[in-house]
Amino acid sequence: MNTHSLIRIKAIVLKESRQILRDPSSILIAFVLPTILLVLFAYGVNMDAQNVSIGVAMESSDPTAERLVGTFQATSYFDVNVARDRRELIDRVTSGELRGIVVIPQDFTERLSSGDQSPLLVIADGSETSTANFVRNYAAGVLNAWRSSEALDRSAEAVAPIEMQQRYWYNAELESSYALVPGSIAIVMAIVGTLLTSLVVAREWERGTMEALLSTPISPVELLAGKTIPYLLLGFLSLLGAVILSIFLFGVPYRGGIPALFIAGGAFLLSALGQGFLISTATKNQFMSSMVALITAFLPAFLLSGFIFEIAAMPFAIRQITRIIPARYLVTNLQTLFLAGDVWAVIIPNVVFLLAIAVLFFGITLRKSSSTLEGNR
Amino acid sequence: MIARIFSLIVKELLVVLKDPKGRIILIVPPLIQAVIFSFAATMEVENLTLAVNNLDQGKWGYELVERLSSSSTYTEVFSVEGEQQIKRVLDEQKAIAVLSVPQDFSRNVEGGMTAHVQLLLDGRKTNAAQIIAGYTRQIIDSLQIDTQNGSPAGATVIERNWFNPNLDYKWFTLPSLVAILSTLVAVLVTSMSVARERELGTFEQLLVSPLRPVEILAGKSIAALLIAIVEATGIIAIAVFIFKTPFEGSLLLLYGSMIVFLLSIVGVGLFISALSMTQQQGILGAFAFMSLAVVLSGFATPVENMPEWLQVIALANPMRWFMVIVRGIFLKGMPFADVIANTWPMAIIAFMTLGSATVLFRKRME
Numbered sequence: 001m002n003t004h005s006l007i008r009i010k011a012i013v014l015k016e017s018r019q020i021l022r023d024p025s026s027i028l029i030a031f032v033l034p035t036i037l038l039v040l041f042a043y044g045v046n047m048d049a050q051n052v053s054i055g056v057a058m059e060s061s062d063p064t065a066e067r068l069v070g071t072f073q074a075t076s077y078f079d080v081n082v083a084r085d086r087r088e089l090i091d092r093v094t095s096g097e098l099r100g101i102v103v104i105p106q107d108f109t110e111r112l113s114s115g116d117q118s119p120l121l122v123i124a125d126g127s128e129t130s131t132a133n134f135v136r137n138y139a140a141g142v143l144n145a146w147r148s149s150e151a152l153d154r155s156a157e158a159v160a161p162i163e164m165q166q167r168y169w170y171n172a173e174l175e176s177s178y179a180l181v182p183g184s185i186a187i188v189m190a191i192v193g194t195l196l197t198s199l200v201v202a203r204e205w206e207r208g209t210m211e212a213l214l215s216t217p218i219s220p221v222e223l224l225a226g227k228t229i230p231y232l233l234l235g236f237l238s239l240l241g242a243v244i245l246s247i248f249l250f251g252v253p254y255r256g257g258i259p260a261l262f263i264a265g266g267a268f269l270l271s272a273l274g275q276g277f278l279i280s281t282a283t284k285n286q287f288m289s290s291m292v293a294l295i296t297a298f299l300p301a302f303l304l305s306g307f308i309f310e311i312a313a314m315p316f317a318i319r320q321i322t323r324i325i326p327a328r329y330l331v332t333n334l335q336t337l338f339l340a341g342d343v344w345a346v347i348i349p350n351v352v353f354l355l356a357i358a359v360l361f362f363g364i365t366l367r368k369s370s371s372t373l374e375g376n377r
Numbered sequence: 378m379i380a381r382i383f384s385l386i387v388k389e390l391l392v393v394l395k396d397p398k399g400r401i402i403l404i405v406p407p408l409i410q411a412v413i414f415s416f417a418a419t420m421e422v423e424n425l426t427l428a429v430n431n432l433d434q435g436k437w438g439y440e441l442v443e444r445l446s447s448s449s450t451y452t453e454v455f456s457v458e459g460e461q462q463i464k465r466v467l468d469e470q471k472a473i474a475v476l477s478v479p480q481d482f483s484r485n486v487e488g489g490m491t492a493h494v495q496l497l498l499d500g501r502k503t504n505a506a507q508i509i510a511g512y513t514r515q516i517i518d519s520l521q522i523d524t525q526n527g528s529p530a531g532a533t534v535i536e537r538n539w540f541n542p543n544l545d546y547k548w549f550t551l552p553s554l555v556a557i558l559s560t561l562v563a564v565l566v567t568s569m570s571v572a573r574e575r576e577l578g579t580f581e582q583l584l585v586s587p588l589r590p591v592e593i594l595a596g597k598s599i600a601a602l603l604i605a606i607v608e609a610t611g612i613i614a615i616a617v618f619i620f621k622t623p624f625e626g627s628l629l630l631l632y633g634s635m636i637v638f639l640l641s642i643v644g645v646g647l648f649i650s651a652l653s654m655t656q657q658q659g660i661l662g663a664f665a666f667m668s669l670a671v672v673l674s675g676f677a678t679p680v681e682n683m684p685e686w687l688q689v690i691a692l693a694n695p696m697r698w699f700m701v702i703v704r705g706i707f708l709k710g711m712p713f714a715d716v717i718a719n720t721w722p723m724a725i726i727a728f729m730t731l732g733s734a735t736v737l738f739r740k741r742m743e
Contacts, residue, residue, distance in 0.1 A: 023655070023657065025655065025657045025658045025661055026657075028658075028661060029661055033661065033664070033665055036665065037665070037668055040668070040669060040672055040673070041672060043683060043684055043687050044672040044673055044678075044683055044687055045672060045677055045678050046678050046682040046683055047503070047504045047678055047682070048682060049679065049681070049682055050682065051681070052681065053681075093539065094705075094709050094710075094711065094712070094715065095711075095715045095718070096701055096705065096715075108532075112532060117533050118532050118533065119532075119533050119534070119535045120532055120533070120534050120535070121534075121535050121537065122534050122535070122536050122537070123537045123538075123539055124536070124537070124538050124539070125538075125539060125540060126538035126539055126540045126541025126542065126544055126548075126708070127539075127540040127541055127548070127549065127704050127705070127707075127708040127709055128549070128679065128704075129420065129541060129544050129545075129546050129548070129549040130420045130549075130678075130679070131679055131681075132538055132541070132544055133420065133544065136536050136538075137511060139534065140534050143532055143534055146532075147532055161491060161521065162486065162491075162492045162493075162494065162517050162520065162521045162524075163491055163492070163493050163494075164493075164494050164495075164496055164513065164514055164517055165493060165494070165495045165496070166495075166496045166497075166498060166510050167495070167496070167497050167498070168498050168499075168500035168503075168506055169467055169497055169498065169499060169500050170499065170500040170501050171500025171501065171503060172500065174500065174503060174506075174507065175503075176503045176504065178500070178503065179500070179501055179502060179503040179504070180503075191664055191668065195660065195661065195664060198660075199656065199657050199660065203657075206576070206577075207576075283398075286569075286573070286576070286656040286657075287399075287569055287573050287656065288396075288398065288399055288402060290565070290569055290656060290659070290660040290663070291399075291402050291403060291565050292402060293660065294561065294564075294565055294660065294663055294664060294667065295402070295406045295407065295410070295561065295565075296406075297664075298664060298667055298668055298671075299410060299414070299557070299561070299671075300410070302668075302671070302677070303414050303417050303418055304413075304414075304417050308418075308677050308678070309417055309418050309419055309420070310419075310421075310422050310425075310502070310504075310505050312422075312423065312424040312425050313419050313421050313422055313423040313424055314416060314417050314419065315416050317416075318413060318416045318417050321413060322417075332470070335501040335502075336470075336501065339500065339501050340468055340501060343468045343469060345465075345468070345469040346468070346469055346470055
């Protein structure tokens with residue numbers, strides 16, 4: 001790279017920086033939007049169900065059944081509505097008011113005391129699929145708890161159990177926000193990175209200033225470099241802001257190092273900015289690039305990054321698609337940096353993938369940006 | 378006036394659809410996404426890797442590992458030794474959990490004493506780790522039953538899942554995507570439309586025309602509504618015909634409530650549009666609204682799990698209401714009264730958003 005080229009890049013950097021500073025929307029995108037979204041994600045995405053409304057149909061009303069209902073009422077997992085008959089509860093499941101029904105049949109105690117299997121019917125609202133899973137699992141848990149307390153009361157011979165001691169590394173208290181907040185940063189940065197650049201080139205074409213740029217001796221590589229640098233810096237500041245917010249506002253521990261954060265963040269920002277540049281260059285039209293950005297940046301990052309849905313559980317073809325979603329690598333990297341520390345064996349492969357995606361996006365962008373007006377028709 | 382609005386609708390549709398690229402971008406990717414996301418969105422936890430540190434020489438330790446590796450939760454089970462290796466396996470995410478079986482495991486099981494195993498889990502994946510712990514616990518419980526003779530008498534659970542007997546997650550995702558992706562399209566079409574006309578200079582032409590602000594907005598709203606309904610219809614067709622999602626309720630009720638829902642979304646889009654001076658501000662607003670609406674809709678995680686204050690904010694989110702309706706009509710055959718109960722809040726929201734968009738737009742035109 002010769003000095004002329006450096007001077008030209010510097011000029012573009014200056015021009016873009018001024019444009020950023022003079023249009024408040026870039027600042028809004030980099031700082032205000034992440035703050036709002038992070039707060040929203042941190043509180044709004046919550047896997048820990050509590051007080052799920054269920055109905056308990058107490059068709060048998062002896063003391064044994066009453067103790068069982070009492071056990072259901074005592075847990076904070078369920079908010080229990082007691083009825084005498086299951087038919088009173090069915091419509092309330094259809095309307096969505098109740099998420100399930102536990103039926104204690106008339107002959108429950110009778111069969112229990114005769115030593116038979118005595119079934120308890122648990123009906124879950126399958127249309128709320130994950131809540132249904134919760135209702136099933138926790139109803140079985142409540143029954144287990146009740147069984148062991150009954151066994152203690154009758155001081156029956158307790159069978160020596162197999163005890164499973166479970167320990168959660170990196171997150172001993174199982175704070176789900178510890179995993180969700182770093183993941184949220186990744187989703188938010190995917191939106192911010194793409195948004196920052198998706199209109200940058202299209203705007204020049206639409207306003208006709210691209211023609212002015214093309215009449216200068218600047219090459220496409222220099223132009224792209226000059227446009228990338230200011231947005232990369234802005235992206236870094238935005239990421240740093242989000243990390244600081246997570247540590248101080250949401251109390252998530254940060255166990256990694258600063259250099260690792262910059263390496264992981266830089267590689268990600270390059271791929272996200274590259275995605276924006278590619279969209280912008282390919283469409284040359286702000287309206288269309290906004291559409292493409294909105295379609296490709298938010299929902300794929302949200303659903304295919306492993307932030308909410310476990311990638312390992314997806315079918316093979318979908319797992320391959322997730323490999324080109326940059327947010328996927330940042331989710332893993334940030335969760336590792338926040339909770340486990342500098343585990344380079346995790347970070348470096350992810351960074352390599354991100355850089356490969358960035359090279360791909362920037363490469364196609366350069367191919368698509370020629371230095372003549374006619375070449376783009 | 379009707380004729381004027383009609384020609385405006387045609388004009389707005391042309392603006393968006395005349396360009397073949399624009400036509401494809403608007404209609405096709407959301408449909409593809411509907412298919413991809415319906416496969417991706419699963420709360421099930423499968424295909425994971427378990428590391429085992431089995432020090433037990435007896436048969437029960439072996440039996441336990443066998444049972445774990447034949448479940449669909451773990452498709453890969455490998456053995457590790459020593460603390461250092463265990464730490465590395467977890468640190469580097471080679472396995473989601475490490476099971477340690479101590480030397481005296483079989484001896485204790487056979488001698489009727491309490492036997493211990495230890496499960497270390499990767500807390501970075503909080504949700505998956507919790508589910509894994511539950512599965513592992515179940516397998517250990519069933520092993521324990523088999524270590525004793527005879528089947529256990531006593532209270533058991535019979536499970537029934539109404540409306541979705543096998544708890545197929547796609548049946549949940551696809552109806553939800555009808556709401557999400559039609560919102561995406563409605564927001565896309567509306568949120569930049571005013572800023573775009575302003576930047577391209579055609580706004581001035583609208584100003585000098587005899588059109589009144591309300592008419593301009595009506596034209597833009599109805600055009601966006603039509604495109605979003607086409608998109609929603611495509612996804613409903615994919616859900617019903619390709620994925621065989623049951624459709625129990627009334628199509629008429631679904632479309633009726635969908636129009637109210639989409640009007641409220643169009644109102645938000647036009648409000649953003651009237652507020653923003655450049656297209657970049659427009660797209661910023663669109664992104665902010667989209668993520669807000671999706672997170673607070675109960676799609677990713679249920680609204681009931683959110684803190685109280687956020688649940689109150691979510692009441693103003695039209696998507697939260699429509700999610701209940703669209704899933705209810707698809708899977709539960711939701712009756713008229715329940716649909717109305719979830720539609721009138723959207724009508725109020727639509728009235729507010731369209732109203733404020735009109736007020737703002739009028740101000741801008743003066």
